[in-house]
Amino acid sequence: MAASNAPRQRGAAPVSSGPTLTSQHAIDPPLAERRLCFVLGKGGVGKSTVSAALGIAYARQGHRTLLLEVAGRDRLSRLLDRADASTEPTVVGEGLYAATIDPEEATEEYLRGQLPVRAIADVLAGSKTFRTFTQAAPGLKEMVTLGKIWSYAVELRPDQEAPEWDRLVVDAPATGHAVALLETAANVREIAQGGPIHEQAERIREVISHPAATGIAVVARPDELPVSEALDAIDRLRAAELPVAAAILNCITPRRFSDEDVAALESARALVNGSERGAIDAALAESRRAAREARHARDLEGGGVPVIRLPLLARGAGRLAGLEELASAVTDGLSQRAGVA
């Protein structure tokens, strides 16, 4: 059954098992227990890589998991060797599915869900005027994208007994756009005061702002600027009442040397030359980097959300072995309890 944005769904999957009231931070469930996860962060920090690793980790835990990405950036599909970047969920691993969201297709699908008479929807879909409108209308693409994500999240299995997906992981755009995307529901609700769009926006907003249903994971690299930007993003999301569940510190340099080791290497350095000195220099540079990263990690911890740490893979993360390794690190990180703010 294809998911549709139609508001007249036969019944929505329970989005949470927890209390329906907006819960306080202290009793919010950890990321691992929230069904819908948005992975966001500055460009290039590893959102797609982390999304894939998170999806693999959930699937390994036995969750039927759907990875979602927005059309145009088929990075996730390429990472998973998904040749066609199809908009229908396709299987990419055991218990792991992926689908691409194409806003244009989703707009058409949405209309078809709204309109009982097929002929009218056909006229609309074929109308040049209408196409111009949908392509140009600011915010429409975001709204439809969010609506599509929501409809996957509330979709039920054919037996209507349980949600179709146990976990959904969205590889979101770069921070600024991702926050705009998430804020769209509240914005549209404001713009359309009353009427069907208002109601749909409200239903979507309810799910994505509910800390028992949705968790936002902010990815950062352990450098000064990326960490300060991640902290700003966390503040901004909180101000918009969007539920931040975790920060993910990606590309952490391995910590191989103790202070004692470093002291020994520093005194040894003066006594050697050639390739031995080169090797010691590389080791010392690495340990300096690790020490700096540890400081930035502490800053990130000041953001008041649990921090999940993922190692830097020196041989790259664009391979399956790399993703599997990161997935194991994600699993370790997820098992930490939240709420230590």
Place this chain on the structure above:
Amino acid sequence: MIEAALERRVVVCCGAGGVGKTTVSAAVALELARRGRRAAVVTIDPARRLADALGMAGLGDEPTEADGAALRAAGAPASGQLWALQLDAKATFDRLVARYAPDEEVRERILANRIYQHLSGAVAGSQEYMAVERLHELLEDGRFDHIVLDTPPAENALDFLDAPERMTRFVGGKALRVLTAPAEDSAWLGRRALAAGTSAVMAVLRRVTGAELLDDIAEFLSSFEGMYAGFAERAGEVRSLLTSDEAAFLVVAAPEEEPAAAAVELVRRLEEDGFPFAGIVLNRVHRLPPGAPRDVDDLARRLDALGAPRAPALAAAVLEALEDARAVAIRDLDLREGLAAAAGGPAAAVIPALEREPVDVAGLAEVAGALVSPSVSAKRGPIASLG
């Protein structure tokens, strides 16, 4: 070397997210100031620390000049001027409205409109449009010889070039006139022999959005009546400047699979659309450490002799660190070669991965130094096609 680009009035730094666009933009402006020019850098998303380094008071929308004494103290004396500002999309949009509104009343009506308030600040895409609009303002300003434009972190790095067109199409496009006509003038539909398709579109849209929303949109759009031509003209002016030889586009890339692929695509699109591509700036390239020592035991013995605890394990760890550092640098080299092959020439500049993140003036000066270092430009890259 990016010499030719530094002569242009507008230098645009584009590239995938996180490759170093903001850093390189600031470094280009710093270099221009060093050479005695009056340079303004328009940053999109500067981290506070970088903004401080550039002397930007409170991330202002207005250009502020970096303090010459502070630049000198940081080892980057400038005989010209370095100005910096942060793009504030909403403030820019407000000014644009003020400029073209026929009177005070229309201006106030638009600024107070609910849809406008959401559109101008929050909607993705308005930032791209306003980056171009802000550029126009600064070109008119007269205080700057050069404007360096950092670009928004769009999915598609060139989105911002199409943004004005998309936005003007929305507020003034013919399609919307049709859609909003009933609210403006209910006789309109009757007067014209409209295709059945169009009236069906209207009916359906009302049904889907609710009549109220459609009326609000109509009201909002009709308040832009008469301003559209001005918007379109301005966007057109910027576009022709950006395709002229007064502009130069630097494509910033990082030696990672994704950003490298994005850079190649970007170069192709710039050339296809007639924008003056001035070269690739390959940023954050790791230096290749020397090869491993032949004998690990020897290193272990030396460490042991120095009284290092767990000397054999330490020696092994040293070699692992070295191997990882080499793996990273070798990957950079491979990607650098792949990029050169795909882009039809070597990068115009190669900037090393600095051990200290370039978040202050000294760091930016180091990046600037690498940008103009002649060493990498032995072969003539794409820059030859400039000028």
